[in-house]
Amino acid sequence: MYAIIESGSKQYRVETGDQVDLELLESAEDGSVDFDRVLAVGDGDDVEFGTPLLENASVTGRLIQEGRAEKLVVFKMKRRKGYRKKQGHRQSFARVEILNISRG
Numbered sequence: 437m438y439a440i441i442e443s444g445s446k447q448y449r450v451e452t453g454d455q456v457d458l459e460l461l462e463s464a465e466d467g468s469v470d471f472d473r474v475l476a477v478g479d480g481d482d483v484e485f486g487t488p489l490l491e492n493a494s495v496t497g498r499l500i501q502e503g504r505a506e507k508l509v510v511f512k513m514k515r516r517k518g519y520r521k522k523q524g525h526r527q528s529f530a531r532v533e534i535l536n537i538s539r540g
Contacts, residue, residue, distance in 0.1 A: 439493070463499040467498050477537065490510070498532065504526040508524065510523040530535070
């Protein structure tokens with residue numbers, strides 16, 4: 437069984453047991469995460485789509501790790517003008533293990 441969830445203005449296809457890197461999100465003290473914005477749930481050829489969301493469907497997960505991704509280098513340059521600008525960016529992420537998918 438799989439589900440398509442929305443988290444942080446992005447959509448992810450998840451299955452039970454998957455580990456997914458999401459944008460940093462808030463979790464409960466015990467590390468559980470609930471996703472109520474479920475767009476679709478499927479099991480083989482049986483797929484159910486929402487308009488835009490499925491009512492009573494939910495995905496639960498467990499927060500495994502919070503961290504920051506590898507550094508991304510942003511380099512701007514204008515030729516022949518001596519203008520150079522180098523910046524770095526590290527995106528924060530939360531690694532979540534999907535425990536349960538329910539259609540509701």
